[in-house]
Amino acid sequence: MxxxxxxxxxxxxxxxxxxxxxxxxxxxxxxxxxxxxxxxxxxxxxxxxxxxxxxxxxxxxxxxxxxxxxxxxxxxxxxxxxxxxxxxxxxxxxxxxxxxxxxxxxxxxxxxxxxxxxxxxxxxxxxxxxxxxxxxxxxxxxxxxxxxxxxxxxxxxxxxxxxxxxxxxxxxxxxxxxxxxxxxxxxxxxxxxxxxxxxxxxxxxxxxxxxxxxxxxxxxxxxxxxxxxxxxxxxxxxxxxxxxxxxxxxxxxxxxxxxxxxxCFAELVLTSYWADLFSKLTSEPNKQISMTVNPSDINHAIGYKAANKKELLKRFKKVTFKTDDALKKYHYHVDYSF
Ligand code: SF4
Incomplete structure (x- = not known):
């Protein structure tokens, strides 16, 4: 599209x-x-x-x-x-x-x-x-x-x-x-x-x-x-x-x-929006995760001053982000690995 x-x-x-x-x-x-x-x-x-x-x-x-x-x-x-x-x-x-x-x-x-x-x-x-x-x-x-x-x-x-x-x-x-x-x-x-x-x-x-x-x-x-x-x-x-x-x-x-x-008020709101989505993930400190989001969401998913990434790093061994045009805005896909 x-x-x-x-x-x-x-x-x-x-x-x-x-x-x-x-x-x-x-x-x-x-x-x-x-x-x-x-x-x-x-x-x-x-x-x-x-x-x-x-x-x-x-x-x-x-x-x-x-x-x-x-x-x-x-x-x-x-x-x-x-x-x-x-x-x-x-x-x-x-x-x-x-x-x-x-x-x-x-x-x-x-x-x-x-x-x-x-x-x-x-x-x-x-x-x-x-x-x-x-x-x-x-x-x-x-x-x-x-x-x-x-x-x-x-x-x-x-x-x-x-x-x-x-x-x-x-x-x-x-x-x-x-x-x-x-x-x-x-x-x-x-x-x-x-x-x-x-x-x-x-x-x-x-x-x-x-x-x-x-x-x-x-x-x-x-x-x-x-x-x-x-x-x-x-x-x-x-x-x-x-x-x-x-x-x-x-x-x-x-x-x-x-x-x-x-x-950066809008960034703060969107950072908080994504933080809520990620808070639903079960913590698995032994695993690494790869998050995929729509390109227009990448900055907000990572968060203002990388706040969301830092938070996820407290709960997972390693955290990476990548983009995919096929994913709808405000949606994400997560892959787990050891
Ligand atoms: S309508 Fe607009 S210009 Fe008029 S007093 Fe209200 S905010 Fe001010």
Whole structure:
């Protein structure tokens, strides 16, 4: 079976005139309008990326308008951006156009426009499917809003993505698990899991400093995200990202106050996932084992900083890893020898 490779051409949209007050958001940063890309700049970004992406069978290239509430910007601006993107799609130079937005910025009018310009995927920043968590986070909508938006998006035939944010105020592991199940029920094809971080100059920072909010630890965030990953894997929902990767200036300028940030967060989750699989093997210190996995799993099976291999070496005489394309992702085969 041929392997499909996805390439996104990211065009970062700043949030503009956002009417909400999500408690984890630094409005002064996100409402800055100084860096709105104009449509010419979008073309420059796309051209630059296309030069680096091999256009061959088995590659899917998408232009992705990320980081903003796309359907919240003026219709004229949406059209200007989409004119550029749709030209590349019509000329078969890209396969799809993705946008991200808030669930309460979805209606038939906005979807008609996106459909007209050939948008293929819509990602909703859902964050939680618990009304109390949404309320305490200042998101400004309820779960019924999300369900309605998801249903409408799917009725138009768009691919639906839904992002979630474990660790919001009032959230718990059970509530995050329930959110993942709700995302599956809504018919999402993709998801992104961003455990909540405390950013400077936000209401959440004040809550944190007053002891009114306690962020997840890294190990709690890894454990919860692993449970969510398993739910999504079983349901066939593609997990596109785990863990937020703040822009370098966020870290350099010390905007990150607290929370489960790790530059290799996804690796930690996948290492833990594989550790659970290997924990089911019966220890046999006199034997050596050879583990075979899909090539895309090899690093995670061995583990972050070889954690899983080191653990297995405590239980077996010798441990080796090899790859086989024929093995399904997240599966392994083990051979024992003396
Ligand atoms: S996170 Fe919330 S407050 Fe911040 S820009 Fe997005 S919707 Fe607006």
């Amino acid at each position: 041929e392997k499909i490779r996805h390439f996104n051409i990211p065009v970062f949209m700043p949030e503009m005139a956002c009417p909400q007050s999500c408690i984890y958001c630094n409005q002064s940063v996100v409402t800055s309008v100084s860096s709105i890309p104009d449509s010419n700049h979008v073309q420059t970004i796309v051209e630059a990326h296309l030069k680096t992406i091999p256009r061959k069978t088995g590659t899917i290239i998408e232009i992705a308008f990320f980081g903003g509430n796309f359907t919240g910007i003026s219709e004229d601006m949406q059209k200007a951006y989409l004119e550029v993107a749709s030209r590349y799609k019509k000329n078969n130079m890209v396969d799809g156009i993705r946008i991200s937005t808030r669930p309460d910025f979805i209606d038939a009018g906005s979807l008609d426009l996106l459909l007209k310009y050939g948008v293929t995927s819509i990602e909703l920043g859902v964050q939680s499917m618990d009304d109390e968590v949404l309320k305490r986070s200042g998101r400004g909508y309820v779960t019924a809003t999300v369900e309605k938006a998801a249903q409408l998006i799917r009725s138009y035939g768009f691919e639906l993505g839904m992002q979630m944010m474990p660790g919001l105020p009032g959230d718990s592991e059970d509530a995050s698990v329930a959110t993942a199940h709700a995302i599956v029920r809504c018919g999402a094809s993709t998801t992104r899991i961003y455990p909540l971080l405390v950013i400077k100059d936000t209401p959440l920072e004040n809550m944190y400093k007053k002891g009114l909010y306690k962020p997840l630890t890294i190990s709690q965030a890894v454990e919860t995200t692993k449970k969510l990953l398993i739910i999504f894997l079983k349901a066939g929902v593609r997990v596109l990202k785990m863990g937020l990767h703040p822009a370098p200036d966020l870290i350099n300028q010390k905007r990150l106050v607290a929370g489960p940030f790790h530059p």
